[in-house]
Amino acid sequence: MGHIAYDVVIIGGSYAGLSAAMTLGRSVRNVLVIDNGQPCNKTAPQAHNLITHDGETPAAIAAKAREQLALYKTVELIVDDVTAVVQNEGYFEIIMANARTVKAKKILFATGIKDIMPDMPGFADCWGVSVIHCPYCHGYEVYGQKLAVFGNGDEGFEYAKLISNWSKDITLFTSGTSTLSAEQQQQLRKHHINIVETKVAGINHNNGHVQNIELTNGNNYPVDAIFSRVPFEQHTNIPQQLGCIIDAAGRIEVDGFGATSVPGVYAAGDNSSPMRGLANAMATGLMAGVIINKTLIDEEF
Structure with a gap:
Protein backbone atom coordinates (compact mmCIF):
# COMPACT_ATOMS: atom_id res chain seq x y z
CA MET A 1 0.00 0.00 0.00
CA ILE A 116 -28.40 28.83 1.86
CA MET A 117 -29.53 32.42 1.52
CA PRO A 118 -33.14 33.15 0.50
CA ASP A 119 -33.77 35.13 -2.67
CA MET A 120 -34.52 38.30 -0.74
CA PRO A 121 -32.83 41.65 -1.49
CA GLY A 122 -30.50 42.65 1.33
CA PHE A 123 -30.67 39.36 3.24
CA ALA A 124 -27.27 37.97 2.28
CA ASP A 125 -25.64 41.40 2.76
CA CYS A 126 -26.85 41.47 6.37
CA TRP A 127 -26.24 37.81 7.22
CA GLY A 128 -24.04 37.44 10.28
CA VAL A 129 -24.07 41.20 10.91
CA SER A 130 -27.65 42.19 11.69
CA VAL A 131 -29.54 39.17 10.33
CA ILE A 132 -28.58 36.51 12.82
CA HIS A 133 -29.62 32.98 13.63
CA CYS A 134 -28.33 32.33 17.16
CA PRO A 135 -29.35 34.43 20.18
CA TYR A 136 -26.67 32.76 22.32
CA CYS A 137 -23.96 33.98 19.94
CA HIS A 138 -25.27 37.45 19.12
CA GLY A 139 -28.42 38.17 21.15
CA TYR A 140 -26.79 40.11 23.98
CA GLU A 141 -25.54 42.75 21.57
CA VAL A 142 -29.11 43.61 20.55
CA TYR A 143 -31.02 42.95 23.76
CA GLY A 144 -33.77 45.42 24.53
CA GLN A 145 -33.77 46.68 20.94
CA LYS A 146 -36.45 46.53 18.26
CA LEU A 147 -36.20 42.99 16.89
CA ALA A 148 -37.83 41.02 14.09
CA VAL A 149 -38.20 37.28 13.77
CA PHE A 150 -38.72 35.58 10.41
CA GLY A 151 -40.75 32.39 10.73
CA ASN A 152 -44.16 30.77 10.65
CA GLY A 153 -46.10 27.95 12.22
CA ASP A 154 -44.65 25.96 15.12
CA GLU A 155 -41.08 26.90 14.25
CA GLY A 156 -41.90 30.59 14.05
CA PHE A 157 -43.78 30.45 17.34
CA GLU A 158 -40.94 28.71 19.19
CA TYR A 159 -38.35 31.04 17.68
CA ALA A 160 -40.26 34.20 18.68
CA LYS A 161 -40.83 32.70 22.13
CA LEU A 162 -37.09 32.10 22.51
CA ILE A 163 -36.12 35.60 21.38
CA SER A 164 -38.61 37.13 23.87
CA ASN A 165 -35.97 36.66 26.55
CA TRP A 166 -33.79 39.27 24.82
CA SER A 167 -36.38 41.96 24.05
CA LYS A 168 -39.93 43.07 24.73
CA ASP A 169 -40.20 44.77 21.32
CA ILE A 170 -40.54 41.90 18.87
CA THR A 171 -42.46 41.43 15.63
CA LEU A 172 -42.89 38.05 14.00
CA PHE A 173 -42.96 38.27 10.19
CA THR A 174 -44.63 35.22 8.66
CA SER A 175 -44.18 36.60 5.11
CA GLY A 176 -47.48 35.14 4.02
CA THR A 177 -50.64 33.76 5.59
CA SER A 178 -50.00 32.75 9.18
CA THR A 179 -49.98 29.03 9.94
CA LEU A 180 -49.88 29.70 13.66
CA SER A 181 -52.64 28.10 15.68
CA ALA A 182 -55.18 30.34 17.38
CA GLU A 183 -53.64 29.45 20.73
CA GLN A 184 -50.14 30.34 19.49
CA GLN A 185 -51.34 33.70 18.18
CA GLN A 186 -53.04 34.40 21.48
CA GLN A 187 -49.86 33.51 23.41
CA LEU A 188 -47.70 35.78 21.24
CA ARG A 189 -50.07 38.72 21.56
CA LYS A 190 -50.30 38.11 25.32
CA HIS A 191 -46.55 38.71 25.41
CA HIS A 192 -46.86 41.76 23.14
CA ILE A 193 -45.26 40.07 20.14
CA ASN A 194 -46.80 41.50 17.00
CA ILE A 195 -47.57 39.34 13.96
CA VAL A 196 -47.20 40.69 10.41
CA GLU A 197 -48.46 38.41 7.62
CA THR A 198 -47.71 40.64 4.63
CA LYS A 199 -44.98 39.17 2.45
CA VAL A 200 -41.50 40.58 2.98
CA ALA A 201 -40.08 42.22 -0.17
CA GLY A 202 -36.58 42.90 1.10
CA ILE A 203 -34.29 44.37 3.73
CA ASN A 204 -33.01 47.93 3.53
CA HIS A 205 -29.64 48.26 5.18
CA ASN A 206 -26.47 50.29 5.54
CA ASN A 207 -23.34 48.16 5.07
CA GLY A 208 -25.10 45.09 6.45
CA HIS A 209 -26.83 46.88 9.29
CA VAL A 210 -30.61 46.61 8.99
CA GLN A 211 -32.51 49.87 8.66
CA ASN A 212 -35.99 48.52 7.98
CA ILE A 213 -37.95 45.62 6.55
CA GLU A 214 -39.79 46.46 3.34
CA LEU A 215 -43.11 44.72 2.68
CA THR A 216 -44.82 44.06 -0.65
CA ASN A 217 -47.61 46.50 0.28
CA GLY A 218 -45.06 49.32 0.44
CA ASN A 219 -44.92 49.57 4.22
CA ASN A 220 -41.56 49.68 6.01
CA TYR A 221 -40.87 48.42 9.52
CA PRO A 222 -37.79 49.92 11.21
CA VAL A 223 -35.89 47.26 13.18
CA ASP A 224 -32.44 46.95 14.74
CA ALA A 225 -31.86 43.25 14.03
CA ILE A 226 -33.56 40.24 12.47
CA PHE A 227 -33.45 36.66 13.72
CA SER A 228 -33.82 34.14 10.95
CA ARG A 229 -32.98 30.48 10.42
CA VAL A 230 -32.04 29.38 6.93
Missing part, protein backbone atom coordinates in the same frame (compact mmCIF):
# COMPACT_ATOMS: atom_id res chain seq x y z
CA GLY A 2 3.03 2.29 -0.01
CA HIS A 3 4.14 4.77 2.62
CA ILE A 4 1.35 6.28 4.72
CA ALA A 5 2.61 9.77 5.45
CA TYR A 6 -0.08 10.73 7.97
CA ASP A 7 -1.86 9.11 10.84
CA VAL A 8 -4.76 11.50 10.32
CA VAL A 9 -5.82 13.92 7.62
CA ILE A 10 -8.25 16.58 8.83
CA ILE A 11 -10.34 18.11 6.07
CA GLY A 12 -11.40 21.57 7.24
CA GLY A 13 -9.20 23.88 9.29
CA SER A 14 -11.62 26.00 11.27
CA TYR A 15 -12.32 25.60 15.00
CA ALA A 16 -13.27 21.91 15.11
CA GLY A 17 -10.45 20.92 12.77
CA LEU A 18 -7.83 23.01 14.55
CA SER A 19 -8.92 21.71 17.96
CA ALA A 20 -8.65 18.12 16.73
CA ALA A 21 -5.27 18.88 15.18
CA MET A 22 -3.91 20.16 18.49
CA THR A 23 -5.22 17.13 20.36
CA LEU A 24 -3.71 14.72 17.83
CA GLY A 25 -0.50 16.71 17.45
CA ARG A 26 -0.01 16.59 21.20
CA SER A 27 -0.62 12.84 20.98
CA VAL A 28 2.46 12.68 18.74
CA ARG A 29 0.41 11.82 15.67
CA ASN A 30 1.44 12.97 12.22
CA VAL A 31 -1.44 15.21 11.18
CA LEU A 32 -2.24 17.11 8.00
CA VAL A 33 -4.92 19.82 8.07
CA ILE A 34 -6.31 20.83 4.67
CA ASP A 35 -8.42 23.99 4.59
CA ASN A 36 -9.84 26.10 1.76
CA GLY A 37 -10.28 29.27 3.82
CA GLN A 38 -14.09 29.48 3.62
CA PRO A 39 -15.48 29.27 7.18
CA CYS A 40 -19.26 29.60 7.50
CA ASN A 41 -18.90 32.45 10.02
CA LYS A 42 -16.70 34.61 7.80
CA THR A 43 -19.31 37.41 7.71
CA ALA A 44 -19.65 37.65 11.50
CA PRO A 45 -17.85 40.75 12.80
CA GLN A 46 -17.34 39.25 16.27
CA ALA A 47 -17.43 35.89 18.04
CA HIS A 48 -19.25 35.61 21.35
CA ASN A 49 -20.04 33.12 24.10
CA LEU A 50 -16.50 31.78 23.98
CA ILE A 51 -14.67 32.18 27.27
CA THR A 52 -11.38 34.16 26.99
CA HIS A 53 -12.16 35.16 23.38
CA ASP A 54 -15.49 36.96 23.75
CA GLY A 55 -15.79 39.82 21.27
CA GLU A 56 -12.79 38.89 19.13
CA THR A 57 -13.15 38.42 15.39
CA PRO A 58 -13.53 34.81 14.23
CA ALA A 59 -10.54 35.30 11.92
CA ALA A 60 -8.32 36.46 14.80
CA ILE A 61 -9.22 33.42 16.92
CA ALA A 62 -8.47 31.02 14.04
CA ALA A 63 -5.21 32.83 13.24
CA LYS A 64 -4.08 32.48 16.87
CA ALA A 65 -4.87 28.76 16.77
CA ARG A 66 -2.86 28.29 13.58
CA GLU A 67 0.01 30.24 15.09
CA GLN A 68 0.04 27.92 18.10
CA LEU A 69 -0.25 24.79 15.96
CA ALA A 70 2.75 25.92 13.91
CA LEU A 71 4.88 25.16 16.99
CA TYR A 72 4.03 21.46 16.75
CA LYS A 73 6.35 19.45 14.50
CA THR A 74 3.62 16.81 14.30
CA VAL A 75 1.07 19.07 12.60
CA GLU A 76 1.13 20.39 9.02
CA LEU A 77 -1.39 22.94 7.73
CA ILE A 78 -1.96 23.66 4.06
CA VAL A 79 -4.47 25.65 2.00
CA ASP A 80 -6.12 23.52 -0.67
CA ASP A 81 -9.38 21.86 -1.69
CA VAL A 82 -9.96 18.14 -1.30
CA THR A 83 -11.60 16.84 -4.45
CA ALA A 84 -11.88 13.14 -3.56
CA VAL A 85 -11.16 10.57 -0.87
CA VAL A 86 -10.63 6.95 -1.88
CA GLN A 87 -10.90 4.21 0.72
CA ASN A 88 -8.40 1.41 0.27
CA GLU A 89 -7.49 -1.60 2.39
CA GLY A 90 -6.25 -0.13 5.66
CA TYR A 91 -5.84 3.50 4.54
CA PHE A 92 -7.40 6.45 2.76
CA GLU A 93 -6.10 8.30 -0.27
CA ILE A 94 -6.82 12.03 -0.24
CA ILE A 95 -6.72 13.84 -3.58
CA MET A 96 -6.40 17.63 -3.66
CA ALA A 97 -7.14 20.27 -6.27
CA ASN A 98 -3.44 20.95 -6.84
CA ALA A 99 -3.03 17.29 -7.88
CA ARG A 100 -1.23 16.40 -4.65
CA THR A 101 -2.24 13.04 -3.20
CA VAL A 102 -1.54 11.84 0.34
CA LYS A 103 -2.34 8.75 2.38
CA ALA A 104 -3.74 8.58 5.89
CA LYS A 105 -4.90 5.94 8.35
CA LYS A 106 -7.90 7.99 9.52
CA ILE A 107 -9.98 10.86 8.15
CA LEU A 108 -11.70 13.62 10.09
CA PHE A 109 -14.23 15.82 8.30
CA ALA A 110 -14.42 19.23 9.97
CA THR A 111 -15.87 20.82 6.87
CA GLY A 112 -18.78 22.72 8.41
CA ILE A 113 -21.96 23.60 6.57
CA LYS A 114 -23.02 26.16 4.00
CA ASP A 115 -26.01 28.38 4.77
CA PRO A 231 -31.60 25.98 5.33
CA PHE A 232 -28.10 24.60 4.93
CA GLU A 233 -26.15 22.00 3.02
CA GLN A 234 -22.90 20.17 3.60
CA HIS A 235 -19.82 21.97 2.26
CA THR A 236 -18.78 18.73 0.59
CA ASN A 237 -20.50 15.52 -0.49
CA ILE A 238 -17.35 13.41 -0.04
CA PRO A 239 -18.60 11.91 3.27
CA GLN A 240 -21.73 10.67 1.47
CA GLN A 241 -19.59 9.26 -1.34
CA LEU A 242 -17.65 7.29 1.26
CA GLY A 243 -20.92 5.92 2.63
CA CYS A 244 -21.40 8.11 5.69
CA ILE A 245 -25.03 8.27 6.81
CA ILE A 246 -26.63 11.72 6.64
CA ASP A 247 -29.45 12.26 9.12
CA ALA A 248 -32.90 13.70 8.38
CA ALA A 249 -31.70 17.23 9.20
CA GLY A 250 -28.86 16.98 6.67
CA ARG A 251 -25.98 16.48 9.13
CA ILE A 252 -23.37 13.73 9.14
CA GLU A 253 -24.52 11.09 11.61
CA VAL A 254 -21.97 10.47 14.36
CA ASP A 255 -21.90 8.73 17.71
CA GLY A 256 -21.03 10.59 20.89
CA PHE A 257 -17.34 10.48 20.00
CA GLY A 258 -17.43 11.74 16.41
CA ALA A 259 -17.30 8.37 14.66
CA THR A 260 -19.39 8.12 11.48
CA SER A 261 -21.03 5.00 10.09
CA VAL A 262 -17.86 4.31 8.07
CA PRO A 263 -14.93 2.82 10.04
CA GLY A 264 -11.95 5.15 10.10
CA VAL A 265 -14.01 8.21 9.16
CA TYR A 266 -14.91 10.84 11.76
CA ALA A 267 -16.72 14.18 11.78
CA ALA A 268 -16.72 17.17 14.12
CA GLY A 269 -18.23 20.64 14.27
CA ASP A 270 -21.21 22.12 12.45
CA ASN A 271 -21.37 19.36 9.84
CA SER A 272 -22.52 16.89 12.49
CA SER A 273 -23.97 18.96 15.37
CA PRO A 274 -26.92 21.37 15.64
CA MET A 275 -24.95 23.43 18.18
CA ARG A 276 -23.09 25.93 16.01
CA GLY A 277 -21.16 27.85 18.66
CA LEU A 278 -17.37 27.97 18.56
CA ALA A 279 -17.06 26.33 21.97
CA ASN A 280 -19.01 23.30 20.74
CA ALA A 281 -16.94 23.06 17.57
CA MET A 282 -13.76 23.04 19.63
CA ALA A 283 -15.17 20.47 22.07
CA THR A 284 -16.29 18.07 19.34
CA GLY A 285 -12.91 18.46 17.64
CA LEU A 286 -11.10 17.62 20.86
CA MET A 287 -13.34 14.60 21.46
CA ALA A 288 -12.79 13.28 17.93
CA GLY A 289 -9.05 13.75 18.32
CA VAL A 290 -9.00 11.78 21.59
CA ILE A 291 -11.03 8.92 20.13
CA ILE A 292 -9.01 8.76 16.90
CA ASN A 293 -5.80 8.54 18.91
CA LYS A 294 -7.29 5.86 21.19
CA THR A 295 -8.44 3.87 18.15
CA LEU A 296 -4.97 4.06 16.60
CA ILE A 297 -3.40 2.87 19.86
CA ASP A 298 -5.83 -0.04 20.06
CA GLU A 299 -4.98 -1.04 16.48
CA GLU A 300 -1.24 -0.74 16.99
CA PHE A 301 -0.76 -2.10 20.50
Whole structure:
Protein backbone atom coordinates (compact mmCIF):
# COMPACT_ATOMS: atom_id res chain seq x y z
CA MET A 1 0.00 0.00 0.00
CA GLY A 2 3.03 2.29 -0.01
CA HIS A 3 4.14 4.77 2.62
CA ILE A 4 1.35 6.28 4.72
CA ALA A 5 2.61 9.77 5.45
CA TYR A 6 -0.08 10.73 7.97
CA ASP A 7 -1.86 9.11 10.84
CA VAL A 8 -4.76 11.50 10.32
CA VAL A 9 -5.82 13.92 7.62
CA ILE A 10 -8.25 16.58 8.83
CA ILE A 11 -10.34 18.11 6.07
CA GLY A 12 -11.40 21.57 7.24
CA GLY A 13 -9.20 23.88 9.29
CA SER A 14 -11.62 26.00 11.27
CA TYR A 15 -12.32 25.60 15.00
CA ALA A 16 -13.27 21.91 15.11
CA GLY A 17 -10.45 20.92 12.77
CA LEU A 18 -7.83 23.01 14.55
CA SER A 19 -8.92 21.71 17.96
CA ALA A 20 -8.65 18.12 16.73
CA ALA A 21 -5.27 18.88 15.18
CA MET A 22 -3.91 20.16 18.49
CA THR A 23 -5.22 17.13 20.36
CA LEU A 24 -3.71 14.72 17.83
CA GLY A 25 -0.50 16.71 17.45
CA ARG A 26 -0.01 16.59 21.20
CA SER A 27 -0.62 12.84 20.98
CA VAL A 28 2.46 12.68 18.74
CA ARG A 29 0.41 11.82 15.67
CA ASN A 30 1.44 12.97 12.22
CA VAL A 31 -1.44 15.21 11.18
CA LEU A 32 -2.24 17.11 8.00
CA VAL A 33 -4.92 19.82 8.07
CA ILE A 34 -6.31 20.83 4.67
CA ASP A 35 -8.42 23.99 4.59
CA ASN A 36 -9.84 26.10 1.76
CA GLY A 37 -10.28 29.27 3.82
CA GLN A 38 -14.09 29.48 3.62
CA PRO A 39 -15.48 29.27 7.18
CA CYS A 40 -19.26 29.60 7.50
CA ASN A 41 -18.90 32.45 10.02
CA LYS A 42 -16.70 34.61 7.80
CA THR A 43 -19.31 37.41 7.71
CA ALA A 44 -19.65 37.65 11.50
CA PRO A 45 -17.85 40.75 12.80
CA GLN A 46 -17.34 39.25 16.27
CA ALA A 47 -17.43 35.89 18.04
CA HIS A 48 -19.25 35.61 21.35
CA ASN A 49 -20.04 33.12 24.10
CA LEU A 50 -16.50 31.78 23.98
CA ILE A 51 -14.67 32.18 27.27
CA THR A 52 -11.38 34.16 26.99
CA HIS A 53 -12.16 35.16 23.38
CA ASP A 54 -15.49 36.96 23.75
CA GLY A 55 -15.79 39.82 21.27
CA GLU A 56 -12.79 38.89 19.13
CA THR A 57 -13.15 38.42 15.39
CA PRO A 58 -13.53 34.81 14.23
CA ALA A 59 -10.54 35.30 11.92
CA ALA A 60 -8.32 36.46 14.80
CA ILE A 61 -9.22 33.42 16.92
CA ALA A 62 -8.47 31.02 14.04
CA ALA A 63 -5.21 32.83 13.24
CA LYS A 64 -4.08 32.48 16.87
CA ALA A 65 -4.87 28.76 16.77
CA ARG A 66 -2.86 28.29 13.58
CA GLU A 67 0.01 30.24 15.09
CA GLN A 68 0.04 27.92 18.10
CA LEU A 69 -0.25 24.79 15.96
CA ALA A 70 2.75 25.92 13.91
CA LEU A 71 4.88 25.16 16.99
CA TYR A 72 4.03 21.46 16.75
CA LYS A 73 6.35 19.45 14.50
CA THR A 74 3.62 16.81 14.30
CA VAL A 75 1.07 19.07 12.60
CA GLU A 76 1.13 20.39 9.02
CA LEU A 77 -1.39 22.94 7.73
CA ILE A 78 -1.96 23.66 4.06
CA VAL A 79 -4.47 25.65 2.00
CA ASP A 80 -6.12 23.52 -0.67
CA ASP A 81 -9.38 21.86 -1.69
CA VAL A 82 -9.96 18.14 -1.30
CA THR A 83 -11.60 16.84 -4.45
CA ALA A 84 -11.88 13.14 -3.56
CA VAL A 85 -11.16 10.57 -0.87
CA VAL A 86 -10.63 6.95 -1.88
CA GLN A 87 -10.90 4.21 0.72
CA ASN A 88 -8.40 1.41 0.27
CA GLU A 89 -7.49 -1.60 2.39
CA GLY A 90 -6.25 -0.13 5.66
CA TYR A 91 -5.84 3.50 4.54
CA PHE A 92 -7.40 6.45 2.76
CA GLU A 93 -6.10 8.30 -0.27
CA ILE A 94 -6.82 12.03 -0.24
CA ILE A 95 -6.72 13.84 -3.58
CA MET A 96 -6.40 17.63 -3.66
CA ALA A 97 -7.14 20.27 -6.27
CA ASN A 98 -3.44 20.95 -6.84
CA ALA A 99 -3.03 17.29 -7.88
CA ARG A 100 -1.23 16.40 -4.65
CA THR A 101 -2.24 13.04 -3.20
CA VAL A 102 -1.54 11.84 0.34
CA LYS A 103 -2.34 8.75 2.38
CA ALA A 104 -3.74 8.58 5.89
CA LYS A 105 -4.90 5.94 8.35
CA LYS A 106 -7.90 7.99 9.52
CA ILE A 107 -9.98 10.86 8.15
CA LEU A 108 -11.70 13.62 10.09
CA PHE A 109 -14.23 15.82 8.30
CA ALA A 110 -14.42 19.23 9.97
CA THR A 111 -15.87 20.82 6.87
CA GLY A 112 -18.78 22.72 8.41
CA ILE A 113 -21.96 23.60 6.57
CA LYS A 114 -23.02 26.16 4.00
CA ASP A 115 -26.01 28.38 4.77
CA ILE A 116 -28.40 28.83 1.86
CA MET A 117 -29.53 32.42 1.52
CA PRO A 118 -33.14 33.15 0.50
CA ASP A 119 -33.77 35.13 -2.67
CA MET A 120 -34.52 38.30 -0.74
CA PRO A 121 -32.83 41.65 -1.49
CA GLY A 122 -30.50 42.65 1.33
CA PHE A 123 -30.67 39.36 3.24
CA ALA A 124 -27.27 37.97 2.28
CA ASP A 125 -25.64 41.40 2.76
CA CYS A 126 -26.85 41.47 6.37
CA TRP A 127 -26.24 37.81 7.22
CA GLY A 128 -24.04 37.44 10.28
CA VAL A 129 -24.07 41.20 10.91
CA SER A 130 -27.65 42.19 11.69
CA VAL A 131 -29.54 39.17 10.33
CA ILE A 132 -28.58 36.51 12.82
CA HIS A 133 -29.62 32.98 13.63
CA CYS A 134 -28.33 32.33 17.16
CA PRO A 135 -29.35 34.43 20.18
CA TYR A 136 -26.67 32.76 22.32
CA CYS A 137 -23.96 33.98 19.94
CA HIS A 138 -25.27 37.45 19.12
CA GLY A 139 -28.42 38.17 21.15
CA TYR A 140 -26.79 40.11 23.98
CA GLU A 141 -25.54 42.75 21.57
CA VAL A 142 -29.11 43.61 20.55
CA TYR A 143 -31.02 42.95 23.76
CA GLY A 144 -33.77 45.42 24.53
CA GLN A 145 -33.77 46.68 20.94
CA LYS A 146 -36.45 46.53 18.26
CA LEU A 147 -36.20 42.99 16.89
CA ALA A 148 -37.83 41.02 14.09
CA VAL A 149 -38.20 37.28 13.77
CA PHE A 150 -38.72 35.58 10.41
CA GLY A 151 -40.75 32.39 10.73
CA ASN A 152 -44.16 30.77 10.65
CA GLY A 153 -46.10 27.95 12.22
CA ASP A 154 -44.65 25.96 15.12
CA GLU A 155 -41.08 26.90 14.25
CA GLY A 156 -41.90 30.59 14.05
CA PHE A 157 -43.78 30.45 17.34
CA GLU A 158 -40.94 28.71 19.19
CA TYR A 159 -38.35 31.04 17.68
CA ALA A 160 -40.26 34.20 18.68
CA LYS A 161 -40.83 32.70 22.13
CA LEU A 162 -37.09 32.10 22.51
CA ILE A 163 -36.12 35.60 21.38
CA SER A 164 -38.61 37.13 23.87
CA ASN A 165 -35.97 36.66 26.55
CA TRP A 166 -33.79 39.27 24.82
CA SER A 167 -36.38 41.96 24.05
CA LYS A 168 -39.93 43.07 24.73
CA ASP A 169 -40.20 44.77 21.32
CA ILE A 170 -40.54 41.90 18.87
CA THR A 171 -42.46 41.43 15.63
CA LEU A 172 -42.89 38.05 14.00
CA PHE A 173 -42.96 38.27 10.19
CA THR A 174 -44.63 35.22 8.66
CA SER A 175 -44.18 36.60 5.11
CA GLY A 176 -47.48 35.14 4.02
CA THR A 177 -50.64 33.76 5.59
CA SER A 178 -50.00 32.75 9.18
CA THR A 179 -49.98 29.03 9.94
CA LEU A 180 -49.88 29.70 13.66
CA SER A 181 -52.64 28.10 15.68
CA ALA A 182 -55.18 30.34 17.38
CA GLU A 183 -53.64 29.45 20.73
CA GLN A 184 -50.14 30.34 19.49
CA GLN A 185 -51.34 33.70 18.18
CA GLN A 186 -53.04 34.40 21.48
CA GLN A 187 -49.86 33.51 23.41
CA LEU A 188 -47.70 35.78 21.24
CA ARG A 189 -50.07 38.72 21.56
CA LYS A 190 -50.30 38.11 25.32
CA HIS A 191 -46.55 38.71 25.41
CA HIS A 192 -46.86 41.76 23.14
CA ILE A 193 -45.26 40.07 20.14
CA ASN A 194 -46.80 41.50 17.00
CA ILE A 195 -47.57 39.34 13.96
CA VAL A 196 -47.20 40.69 10.41
CA GLU A 197 -48.46 38.41 7.62
CA THR A 198 -47.71 40.64 4.63
CA LYS A 199 -44.98 39.17 2.45
CA VAL A 200 -41.50 40.58 2.98
CA ALA A 201 -40.08 42.22 -0.17
CA GLY A 202 -36.58 42.90 1.10
CA ILE A 203 -34.29 44.37 3.73
CA ASN A 204 -33.01 47.93 3.53
CA HIS A 205 -29.64 48.26 5.18
CA ASN A 206 -26.47 50.29 5.54
CA ASN A 207 -23.34 48.16 5.07
CA GLY A 208 -25.10 45.09 6.45
CA HIS A 209 -26.83 46.88 9.29
CA VAL A 210 -30.61 46.61 8.99
CA GLN A 211 -32.51 49.87 8.66
CA ASN A 212 -35.99 48.52 7.98
CA ILE A 213 -37.95 45.62 6.55
CA GLU A 214 -39.79 46.46 3.34
CA LEU A 215 -43.11 44.72 2.68
CA THR A 216 -44.82 44.06 -0.65
CA ASN A 217 -47.61 46.50 0.28
CA GLY A 218 -45.06 49.32 0.44
CA ASN A 219 -44.92 49.57 4.22
CA ASN A 220 -41.56 49.68 6.01
CA TYR A 221 -40.87 48.42 9.52
CA PRO A 222 -37.79 49.92 11.21
CA VAL A 223 -35.89 47.26 13.18
CA ASP A 224 -32.44 46.95 14.74
CA ALA A 225 -31.86 43.25 14.03
CA ILE A 226 -33.56 40.24 12.47
CA PHE A 227 -33.45 36.66 13.72
CA SER A 228 -33.82 34.14 10.95
CA ARG A 229 -32.98 30.48 10.42
CA VAL A 230 -32.04 29.38 6.93
CA PRO A 231 -31.60 25.98 5.33
CA PHE A 232 -28.10 24.60 4.93
CA GLU A 233 -26.15 22.00 3.02
CA GLN A 234 -22.90 20.17 3.60
CA HIS A 235 -19.82 21.97 2.26
CA THR A 236 -18.78 18.73 0.59
CA ASN A 237 -20.50 15.52 -0.49
CA ILE A 238 -17.35 13.41 -0.04
CA PRO A 239 -18.60 11.91 3.27
CA GLN A 240 -21.73 10.67 1.47
CA GLN A 241 -19.59 9.26 -1.34
CA LEU A 242 -17.65 7.29 1.26
CA GLY A 243 -20.92 5.92 2.63
CA CYS A 244 -21.40 8.11 5.69
CA ILE A 245 -25.03 8.27 6.81
CA ILE A 246 -26.63 11.72 6.64
CA ASP A 247 -29.45 12.26 9.12
CA ALA A 248 -32.90 13.70 8.38
CA ALA A 249 -31.70 17.23 9.20
CA GLY A 250 -28.86 16.98 6.67
CA ARG A 251 -25.98 16.48 9.13
CA ILE A 252 -23.37 13.73 9.14
CA GLU A 253 -24.52 11.09 11.61
CA VAL A 254 -21.97 10.47 14.36
CA ASP A 255 -21.90 8.73 17.71
CA GLY A 256 -21.03 10.59 20.89
CA PHE A 257 -17.34 10.48 20.00
CA GLY A 258 -17.43 11.74 16.41
CA ALA A 259 -17.30 8.37 14.66
CA THR A 260 -19.39 8.12 11.48
CA SER A 261 -21.03 5.00 10.09
CA VAL A 262 -17.86 4.31 8.07
CA PRO A 263 -14.93 2.82 10.04
CA GLY A 264 -11.95 5.15 10.10
CA VAL A 265 -14.01 8.21 9.16
CA TYR A 266 -14.91 10.84 11.76
CA ALA A 267 -16.72 14.18 11.78
CA ALA A 268 -16.72 17.17 14.12
CA GLY A 269 -18.23 20.64 14.27
CA ASP A 270 -21.21 22.12 12.45
CA ASN A 271 -21.37 19.36 9.84
CA SER A 272 -22.52 16.89 12.49
CA SER A 273 -23.97 18.96 15.37
CA PRO A 274 -26.92 21.37 15.64
CA MET A 275 -24.95 23.43 18.18
CA ARG A 276 -23.09 25.93 16.01
CA GLY A 277 -21.16 27.85 18.66
CA LEU A 278 -17.37 27.97 18.56
CA ALA A 279 -17.06 26.33 21.97
CA ASN A 280 -19.01 23.30 20.74
CA ALA A 281 -16.94 23.06 17.57
CA MET A 282 -13.76 23.04 19.63
CA ALA A 283 -15.17 20.47 22.07
CA THR A 284 -16.29 18.07 19.34
CA GLY A 285 -12.91 18.46 17.64
CA LEU A 286 -11.10 17.62 20.86
CA MET A 287 -13.34 14.60 21.46
CA ALA A 288 -12.79 13.28 17.93
CA GLY A 289 -9.05 13.75 18.32
CA VAL A 290 -9.00 11.78 21.59
CA ILE A 291 -11.03 8.92 20.13
CA ILE A 292 -9.01 8.76 16.90
CA ASN A 293 -5.80 8.54 18.91
CA LYS A 294 -7.29 5.86 21.19
CA THR A 295 -8.44 3.87 18.15
CA LEU A 296 -4.97 4.06 16.60
CA ILE A 297 -3.40 2.87 19.86
CA ASP A 298 -5.83 -0.04 20.06
CA GLU A 299 -4.98 -1.04 16.48
CA GLU A 300 -1.24 -0.74 16.99
CA PHE A 301 -0.76 -2.10 20.50
